[in-house]
Structures are given as structure tokens and as C-alpha cells.
Amino acid sequence: MERTHCDILISGGGIAGMCAAAAFGSKGYSVICVDPMPDNAASKPDLRTTAFLQPSQALLEAAGLWEGLGPIAAPLQVMRIVDAGGENPEPRVVKDFDAADLSDAPFGWNFTNMAIRKVALARLKALPNVEFRAGTSTTRIMTRESEALVTLSDGSRISAKLLIGADGRHSPTRDAVGIDVKTTRYGQKAVVFCVSHDEPHGNVSTEVHRSGGPFTLVPLPDQNGKHRSAIVWMDHGPDCVARMELSDDELSAAATERSAGINGTLTVEGPRAVWPIISQIAPRLTSERTALIAEAAHVVPPIGAQGLNMSLGDLRVLLEATEKHDLGSRAMLDAYEKARHPEVRLRVTGIDMLNRASMAGAQGLRDMRAGMLNAFYAVGPVRKTLMKAGLGIR
Ligand SMILES: Cc1cc2nc3c(=O)[nH]c(=O)nc-3n(C[C@H](O)[C@H](O)[C@H](O)COP(=O)(O)OP(=O)(O)OC[C@H]3O[C@@H](n4cnc5c(N)ncnc54)[C@H](O)[C@@H]3O)c2cc1C
Known part of the structure; x- marks a missing residue:
């Protein structure tokens, strides 16, 4: 040929x-x-849904992709970190990282992978x-x-x-x-699914930390008059596998509890999937x-x-x-x-x-995590440096 x-x-x-x-x-x-x-x-x-962070926009524009993505983007204005690692599954430290502290643009925009x-x-x-x-x-x-x-x-x-x-x-x-x-294997998996909820998300993406890994709510556009978010629930592998077997009602109740009430009552909408969680790096990027x-x-x-x-x-x-x-x-x-x-x-x-840090199960370690979040957040320049590092800008 x-x-x-x-x-x-x-x-x-x-x-x-x-x-x-x-x-x-x-x-x-x-x-x-x-x-x-x-x-x-x-x-x-x-x-899955994917959040494209602010610095990606120029590349997506030059690639001719932003024209199609812009009209269906759900902006991420605030990244909220919640520590719910106390005795009860309730928020004990809540910190908002607001994109307005850096510029007029949101941190990024969220899309379903299928739409992208x-x-x-x-x-x-x-x-x-x-x-x-x-x-x-x-x-x-x-x-x-x-x-x-x-x-x-x-x-x-x-x-x-x-x-x-x-x-x-x-x-x-x-x-x-x-x-x-x-x-690197962590013995963790992530269960991903969509939920509707009675309270609006206000374009806030929230990570709730307790033990086993973060529970993340990422804002999606409203649909049929319902507020919606995408959930990524990371936890120990067997717990995730067990969650895949729950009925929608049972998973909704479990997710509402694990979210520590953020966005009110969560109702599972549509199917779910489970992903293994690993870290991996190639020692060289070229040949x-x-x-x-x-x-x-x-x-x-x-x-x-x-x-x-x-x-x-x-x-x-x-x-x-x-x-x-x-x-x-x-x-x-x-x-x-x-x-x-x-x-x-x-x-x-x-x-x-x-x-x-998010996986920490022992109470002492969870308290240390909450203390560090408080300390980092309290210092304005450190907070801004962390936000920029997350976005990949210097
Ligand atoms: C639960 C979860 C949530 C996530 N959320 C986010 C997020 O919010 N924001 C973010 O930035 N990232 C997120 N990520 C990561 C993001 O989804 C991945 O980085 C991204 O999808 C990976 O893209 P990829 O194209 O490298 O890999 P893949 O999507 O795996 O694509 C690889 C492709 O290669 C193809 N392929 C395999 N073998 C061959 C072959 N022999 N020849 C040709 N093609 C082949 C496969 O069919 C596949 O389509 C998340 C990941 C997970 C697991």
C-alpha cells in the first residue's frame, strides 16, 4: 500500500x-x-465534565474551538474549599477563592466532555x-x-x-x-455523575474535604428549570465500587450528606461511572x-x-x-x-x-489540614499566589 x-x-x-x-x-x-x-x-x-482554565482560552480561540464552546460555557467564578473533617460531616472551614481578586475574567469555564x-x-x-x-x-x-x-x-x-x-x-x-x-496508586477511585439541587450554585465550584479524597461539585448550566452540578466523588476504591450499586435515591442521600449540605438536597440525574485514580509521569516527553x-x-x-x-x-x-x-x-x-x-x-x-492531604482519615491529620487552609487563606499575597499557581499563570 x-x-x-x-x-x-x-x-x-x-x-x-x-x-x-x-x-x-x-x-x-x-x-x-x-x-x-x-x-x-x-x-x-x-x-465527566472538564473545566478549561482561563489561560487555555487563547489557545482554544486560535484553534477555532472557542467559537463553538463560548455559548455553552458555565463560568467558574469562585473556587470554594470546604473542610468538613470534624467529628460530624459539617463544614467547619469554608474559604472562597474569588477570580475577581485576580482579574475581571472567571477562573475558567466548565463543559461536559461530550459537548467538547x-x-x-x-x-x-x-x-x-x-x-x-x-x-x-x-x-x-x-x-x-x-x-x-x-x-x-x-x-x-x-x-x-x-x-x-x-x-x-x-x-x-x-x-x-x-x-x-x-x-503511583492511591487505592482510590472516583464516582462521577450529575445532580440537580434546590439551591443555585452561583457559578461556585466547591471541593469538600473530609476523608478518602475530595468531593467536588462543578457548576453546570441550568436545565429544564433545574440547577445542576457535576459531581466527582473520590474515595477509597471499595467504597466507590459499593456506591455504584446504590439506587439513585440512596446515592442522592449519600451525596447530600457527603456534600455537607452545600447546594441543598442533591438529586442524582442520569447514569454514573467509576474511574481509577492514579498519578503517572513519563521520565521523558520525547523520542x-x-x-x-x-x-x-x-x-x-x-x-x-x-x-x-x-x-x-x-x-x-x-x-x-x-x-x-x-x-x-x-x-x-x-x-x-x-x-x-x-x-x-x-x-x-x-x-x-x-x-x-485530602485522603487523611485520622482526626489529628484532618485538623492539621484545616489549620493549613486557614493559615494559607489568611495571608492575601499567599492566597493570590496559590490562585495563580492553580491557573498556571505566574
Ligand atoms: C473523574 C475525572 C474528572 C476529571 N475532571 C477534569 C477537569 O475538570 N478538568 C481537567 O482539566 N481535567 C479533568 N480530568 C482529566 C481529564 O479528563 C483528562 O486529562 C483528559 O480527558 C485526558 O485526555 P487525553 O486525551 O489525554 O486521554 P483520553 O481521553 O484517554 O484519550 C486518549 C485517546 O487515545 C485513544 N487511543 C488508545 N489507543 C490508541 C491507538 N492505538 N491509536 C490511536 N488512538 C488510541 C483512545 O481511544 C482515546 O480516545 C478528569 C479526569 C477524571 C478521571
């Missing part, structure tokens, strides 16, 4: 891979993006230099100094100047180019003609909306490297590695520490 030549082959069409295809496609590169999932958002029910996927697919279809091959996977990868040679599951062969591995936490690209990975981005390079527990925003950070740095060096050259890949890996390491370590 004849070989197809392109500038960039992206292995993986999850949110990160699709954003990469839209970003590089909008810059005029010829891009092929492949993913084994079929080309139909509804056939990949992903119940729909907008991204439409954008890729509109770009004549981008081909999204759904239902097709990368099966064989060989690289040499001048190109990456990739065989796909339909037998077609592609030659690309740059191969981007955006194929998730079990990345076949990472394996094929011989990059190892360090994984000959190859760059890893997103979960292929790093995985973090879902705290502070960091996961995909780190992935868009990878993409931003990769785009900058292509502006200064030849596409896929060693110099370009070195520039990406040098600018990005230390930042990724720092964030993976920071989120690991936050997760361990």
Missing part, C-alpha cells in the same frame, strides 16, 4: 488529541488524527488540511532521523515529520518508542520524531481542574517549539522537553500532595 505523507500524525483523538489537531491544523499544518473510537459523540458516553467532543469534531471537519480518522488505531511505529513511519489498523501507512502521542494513560506510542512510566502530550505524558488525580489544562499547557509549549525550529527536528523536541518537563514534574508532585 502506498505511503501517505503528512506534517503531523496524532495518535489518539481524545479531547487532548482533538485540540492538538485543531491547533496545528489552524496553523496550516497537514494533520492526520486517528482514534479507534467511532466518529459519533453519542457512542462514547463520557460522563462535538464542538471539536465539527471544527476538525471544517479544516481542509486535517483528517480525523475515527475507528482507526495506530498499530506499528518506526522512527528514523527524517520521519516517523506509522502503520494503522486499516493497513494504511503514514509518514509524518512529527508523531504526537496523545493516546492516553496506556499510550501505545509511549510503549513503541521505549519511554517508561512511573505510576526521535515523537512528542508525548496529555495523559500519555502525565496523569493526575482530578483536583483543581488540572488534568486537561496541563495537557493544553503541553500543547502551547509544543506549538511554541514548532515556531522556532523545524517540525519534528531534534532541536524542536529538545526545546519542548526542556520547557515542559520540569513544569509537569512540579504539578504532578503538587497534586499528589494535595490528594494525600
Whole structure:
């Protein structure tokens, strides 16, 4: 079979891979993006929601994605941290981090993953230099100094100047180019679902800490006259598995109690899913003609909306490297590695520490966590530095 030549082959069409295809496609590169999932958002029910933080907006605009996302965005104006780690499951420390302390813009905007996927697919279809091959996977990868040679599951062969591995936490690209990975397991999982509630969320995203991990309520737009939020409930694995077996009424009651009454009574709406929680980092982000981005390079527990925003950070740095060096050259890949890996390491370590603090079960440790939250919050400059660090701005 004849070989197809392109500038960039992206292995993986999850949110990160699709954003990469839209970003590089909008810059005029010829891009092929492949993913084994079929080309139909509804056939990949992903119940998660993703908050794009403020610094991502410019990249999404340049990629031609913001036009579709803007009208369906739920703004995140306040990040509320609640410590409910006392004797009873009640809020004992409540701290609001308000985006207005930094600028006029909200911290970010929340979307369902299915909505993001729909907008991204439409954008890729509109770009004549981008081909999204759904239902097709990368099966064989060989690289040499001048190109990456990739065989796909339909037998077609592609030659690309740059191969981007955006194929998730079990990345076949990472394996094929011989990059190892360090994984930390916490014995935790997350149950994700949507709820309606009687009190409005006021565009506040709330993390409630008690033990086992954070319980996060992320604002969604109202629907059918009901206030709605997305829930990510992290806890010890067996407790999450047991929660998957509860009836909707039982889960609603358990979630209302665990939320410490934030937003009033919660009512489960729609299906639920369970996700394993790990931390993972690749010791290198590059190999000959190859760059890893997103979960292929790093995985973090879902705290502070960091996961995909780190992935868009990878993409931003990769785009900058292509502006200064030849596409896929060693110099370009070195520039990406040098600018990005230390930042990724720092964030993976920071989120690991936050997760361990949130898991604390012993009363003494929970009291220490509440004390630290109070102390950090009390000092204005420290509070602002923390907010900026969370957003990824300096
Ligand atoms: C419960 C939960 C809540 C989260 N909430 C947030 C949040 O609010 N904000 C945030 O920023 N992040 C959040 N995250 C993290 C975020 O969802 C992930 O960072 C993001 O979805 C990962 O994107 P990805 O494209 O790297 O990986 P994936 O979505 O896993 O995509 C990888 C793709 O690669 C494809 N693939 C696999 N094998 C091959 C192959 N051989 N060839 C080609 N393609 C292949 C797969 O089919 C898949 O589509 C959350 C994560 C979890 C678990």
C-alpha cells in the first residue's frame, strides 16, 4: 500500500488529541488524527465534565474551538474549599477563592466532555488540511532521523515529520518508542455523575474535604428549570465500587450528606461511572520524531481542574517549539522537553500532595489540614499566589 505523507500524525483523538489537531491544523499544518473510537459523540458516553482554565482560552480561540464552546460555557467564578473533617460531616472551614481578586475574567469555564467532543469534531471537519480518522488505531511505529513511519489498523501507512502521542494513560506510542512510566496508586477511585439541587450554585465550584479524597461539585448550566452540578466523588476504591450499586435515591442521600449540605438536597440525574485514580509521569516527553502530550505524558488525580489544562499547557509549549525550529527536528523536541518537563514534574508532585492531604482519615491529620487552609487563606499575597499557581499563570 502506498505511503501517505503528512506534517503531523496524532495518535489518539481524545479531547487532548482533538485540540492538538485543531491547533496545528489552524496553523496550516497537514494533520492526520486517528482514534479507534467511532466518529459519533453519542457512542462514547463520557460522563465527566472538564473545566478549561482561563489561560487555555487563547489557545482554544486560535484553534477555532472557542467559537463553538463560548455559548455553552458555565463560568467558574469562585473556587470554594470546604473542610468538613470534624467529628460530624459539617463544614467547619469554608474559604472562597474569588477570580475577581485576580482579574475581571472567571477562573475558567466548565463543559461536559461530550459537548467538547462535538464542538471539536465539527471544527476538525471544517479544516481542509486535517483528517480525523475515527475507528482507526495506530498499530506499528518506526522512527528514523527524517520521519516517523506509522502503520494503522486499516493497513494504511503514514509518514509524518512529527508523531504526537496523545493516546492516553496506556499510550501505545509511549510503549513503541521505549519511554517508561512511573505510576503511583492511591487505592482510590472516583464516582462521577450529575445532580440537580434546590439551591443555585452561583457559578461556585466547591471541593469538600473530609476523608478518602475530595468531593467536588462543578457548576453546570441550568436545565429544564433545574440547577445542576457535576459531581466527582473520590474515595477509597471499595467504597466507590459499593456506591455504584446504590439506587439513585440512596446515592442522592449519600451525596447530600457527603456534600455537607452545600447546594441543598442533591438529586442524582442520569447514569454514573467509576474511574481509577492514579498519578503517572513519563521520565521523558520525547523520542526521535515523537512528542508525548496529555495523559500519555502525565496523569493526575482530578483536583483543581488540572488534568486537561496541563495537557493544553503541553500543547502551547509544543506549538511554541514548532515556531522556532523545524517540525519534528531534534532541536524542536529538545526545546519542548526542556520547557515542559520540569513544569509537569512540579504539578504532578503538587497534586499528589494535595490528594494525600485530602485522603487523611485520622482526626489529628484532618485538623492539621484545616489549620493549613486557614493559615494559607489568611495571608492575601499567599492566597493570590496559590490562585495563580492553580491557573498556571505566574
Ligand atoms: C473523574 C475525572 C474528572 C476529571 N475532571 C477534569 C477537569 O475538570 N478538568 C481537567 O482539566 N481535567 C479533568 N480530568 C482529566 C481529564 O479528563 C483528562 O486529562 C483528559 O480527558 C485526558 O485526555 P487525553 O486525551 O489525554 O486521554 P483520553 O481521553 O484517554 O484519550 C486518549 C485517546 O487515545 C485513544 N487511543 C488508545 N489507543 C490508541 C491507538 N492505538 N491509536 C490511536 N488512538 C488510541 C483512545 O481511544 C482515546 O480516545 C478528569 C479526569 C477524571 C478521571
